[in-house]
Amino acid sequence: MQRTKLMLCVLLVIFIITNLVQSKNTKPHILFILADDFGYNDIGYHGSEIKTPNLDKLAGEGIKLENYYVQPICTPTRSQLLSGRYQIHTGLQHGIIWPSQPNGLPLDSPILPQKLKESGYSTHAVGKWHVGFYKKEYLPTSRGFDSYFGYLTGSEDYYTHHRCYDSMCGTDLRENAIPANYSGVYSTYLFAEKSADIVKNHNADQPLFLYLPFQSVHAPLQVPEKYLQPYMHIKDKKRRMYAGMVSAMDEAIGNLTEVFKQKGIWNNTLLVFSTDNGGQILEGGNNYPLRGWKASLWEGGMHGVGFVHGQMLKRKGVVSKALMHVTDWYPTLVSLVGGDLNGTKPLDGVDQWKTINEGTLSNPRKAILHNIDPLFKPLGHKLPKSPFDNRVRAAIRMGDWKLITGSPGNGSWVPPPSVKSQPDIEAQFEPPEKNIWLFNITADPYEHKDVSHIRTDVVMQMLDLLAQYNKTAVPCRYPKMDDKANPKYLGGYWGPWL
Structure with a gap:
């Protein structure tokens, strides 16, 4: 009987210690x-x-x-x-x-x-x-x-x-x-x-x-x-x-x-x-x-x-x-x-x-500021009464909507080389000075249908949101290159130089 009690006590101690060890990192x-x-x-x-x-x-x-x-x-x-x-x-x-x-x-x-x-x-x-x-x-x-x-x-x-x-x-x-x-x-x-x-x-x-x-x-x-x-x-x-x-x-x-x-x-x-x-x-x-x-x-x-x-x-x-x-x-x-x-x-x-x-239905994220780049070369003409300079390279997502302004980069649809078809060059027929695009990304995830000319109300709403974000921006830092960074001064390695 005593031996049984002793064994139970030992097992209890082992159980407690094991749980303590496991709980060290929860x-x-x-x-x-x-x-x-x-x-x-x-x-x-x-x-x-x-x-x-x-x-x-x-x-x-x-x-x-x-x-x-x-x-x-x-x-x-x-x-x-x-x-x-x-x-x-x-x-x-x-x-x-x-x-x-x-x-x-x-x-x-x-x-x-x-x-x-x-x-x-x-x-x-x-x-x-x-x-x-x-x-x-x-x-x-x-x-x-x-x-x-x-x-x-x-x-x-x-x-x-x-x-x-x-x-x-x-x-x-x-x-x-x-x-x-x-x-x-x-x-x-x-x-x-x-x-x-x-x-x-x-x-x-x-x-x-x-x-x-x-x-x-x-x-x-x-x-x-x-x-x-x-x-x-x-x-x-x-x-x-x-x-x-x-x-x-x-x-x-x-x-x-x-x-x-x-x-x-x-x-x-x-x-x-x-x-x-x-x-x-x-x-x-x-x-x-x-x-x-x-x-x-x-x-x-x-x-x-x-x-x-x-x-x-x-x-x-x-x-x-x-x-x-x-x-x-x-x-x-x-x-x-x-x-x-x-x-x-x-x-x-x-x-x-x-x-x-x-999988909660209430998502705390309602919008994404993709970026506002004040140093990128402006493109095209400014929209009258626009709250944000649409010549500036920027993009923002708000709910289903995505707005792009300025110069967005190459917009071709390019299949992998193994697919026997040519890149879709639809985007190349857009006016070179065009600087506003609006897409319903939920309905049009591949950005085929620009509706900026139809939903001008959404365009202005999102331009206003860009303007609000831009007011909070800090100055852009993009310093000149420094010759002192040359690895030949640093033992042949890239690393801190100042």
Whole structure:
């Protein structure tokens, strides 16, 4: 009898200790994967000829975000993801940050990893930075990441990790704040391996935030030969190379999820996958049937590929049509882990967790300011009595409606090269001075029917909304290039120079 009581006491103690250990980390681990220049028509579940079995499986088990928007180019998406703020509120309204440009995401408000650290997270970044590095204060390890491995500029060679810009050449690879040399190792392999090491060495009792912005599938088009074999039927060389690069990335993501499983933390991991902008048609990417491509204000430039996966999701295997923007990840993830937004500048992102997870009908996001770029060359003539200068390059979404002003970029509908049809050149017959387009994106997602001449009331309403946003804009910062950034002065590496 005494022995039985003793055994029960031992089992009770073991049960209590086990639950205490398990309760050390009730917050989800977060794996945020950002693909570079990954087009709408480049993922399997959108009907692409490119095979993405791992991404398809993860998305199929999770929630596909089919009304999700990013920015048309690299720096803007990354800056808004990390800050939760529109470009007009960070001074990064124009273009990207070039390698020799003394510019960066402002230090005046904590970015996402800093807020997650406040909630007890171990924070790590592996891959492309591209939000400024001209001073040490702008490096990832100075901005909330416990560790960093990757490159600081916008693109480089996948094997040598070398970058040339405006006659300046150097290696762009860092381990934390120190230059690193991994010449000869394909970056998709390298970043996946470094990410796996972080997971393997992580203390599972502490929540993990792993930010993995892959180099893939940005130009230059480079990939190990074995990934080309499934695509020899694709005659277009760029498309074939691009497809191989996508497959290499898909494989790396599948391998990384296995590491999470082996570590025993996969069931408590939220995975977020997103592209940073539309595919680059000139480098093998494709966004068909969406209109336009990377760097344009058409849907092909910024209608993002995105999904979430995790055992904690209340809904699985579903599609979300809720309007969502890349700025929303900041407040959504901070709220999810029980954090607060104290100390931040006013955010433009909204907490979307209930909308995503529960499918609530009440979406806190009613509009998206895609951008207002005051430095882009004005186009055409100003509309009489317009509250906003419609010659300025800008775009805004309000409910079902999308308005574009100024010069939006190439607006062709371009099918993949394997489709035996010519690009739809309908857009080329528009007057060259045209600078206003209005679409009902819900009814016309491919932007075939401009109704700006019919719904002038909606045009004026949205121009007024642009004017209101513009009043809150900070001055655009786009400094001149600085010769002191030349790697020849910095030991042959790109890095802080001021």
